[in-house]
Amino acid sequence: MRTLTLPQARRIALAAQGFAESRPTGRIDVRHFRRVIDRINLLQLDSVNVAVRAHYMPPFSRLGPYDRSALDAWINGPEMFEYLGHVASVMPTDDLPMLRHRMRGRKQYPRTKTELDKHPEYFEQVYEEVAERGPLTVSDLSDPGSRTGPWWGHGRGKIALDWLYVTGRLTICGRTPNFVSIYDLPERVFPPELLDRELSGEEAHREMLLR
Incomplete structure (x- = not known):
């Protein structure tokens, strides 16, 4: 049976969530948002707003600084929709039949x-x-x-x-x-x-x- 060390398991988990990829060096656009969603499948929504609203954080942690209004325009467009994942979330519209x-x-x-x-x-x-x-x-x-x-x-x-x-x-x-x-x-x-x-x-x- 193959075993993993704790550091190896951590690296695998982080890579699976997209944290091992290099951040873009140019302007962040819809292509980068799609890449994040292709990896993590959804963005959780939360009305609590301390630093910023929760759904802005996952793209930031993977892409770096970006125009939040560009993300808002995309997730409110035809490619994404809002429903309950485990809680209120936005996810690809193509996933609608599965829900x-x-x-x-x-x-x-x-x-x-x-x-x-x-x-x-x-x-x-x-x-x-x-x-x-x-x-x-x-x-x-x-x-x-x-x-x-x-x-x-x-x-x-x-x-x-x-x-x-x-x-x-x-x-x-x-x-x-x-x-x-x-x-x-x-x-x-x-x-x-x-x-x-x-x-x-x-x-x-x-x-x-x-x-």
């Missing part, structure tokens, strides 16, 4: 179940409003509801939008400068061939392993 089975089987959070059991018609009203007026943020809704507290104390508008999003009926098509999610219909965002491609959970897992 559709998660959307179909998404379980309700307790607060979602409470609202959905009480007011199922409200969720449909929110969907119809986005269909008619979208893309929309939660504050754009005609009846967004009131927050019940800080952080996760969302009003019913945000709860409805998030449920429609995680189940695939809506998608997040971008974010405002303040990092607020913008929702729209998937058919207005993604090409038909991606929306029409259906994979079972087993097929999706196999494709993920091959990536």
Whole structure:
């Protein structure tokens, strides 16, 4: 049996994450962002902002200084989309079919179940409003509801939008400068061939392993 020393294992792990490659010497552009995503598959999103937002750090650690607005323009363009990887993330749009089975089987959070059991018609009203007026943020809704507290104390508008999003009926098509999610219909965002491609959970897992 072959064994590895601890330093060897560390070097392998770092190389697998793209840290062994030389940083570019010229201007950083979309080609370099693609190279990072080809290696790590996604960028995790986080509303916490101390130095910079979390999704800016992985490209910086692999590419060095770059224009953050160029990254924002790319991840909000047609090549990338936002969904739940392990948490909210942006990933290649071509990966969408591999996540559709998660959307179909998404379980309700307790607060979602409470609202959905009480007011199922409200969720449909929110969907119809986005269909008619979208893309929309939660504050754009005609009846967004009131927050019940800080952080996760969302009003019913945000709860409805998030449920429609995680189940695939809506998608997040971008974010405002303040990092607020913008929702729209998937058919207005993604090409038909991606929306029409259906994979079972087993097929999706196999494709993920091959990536």
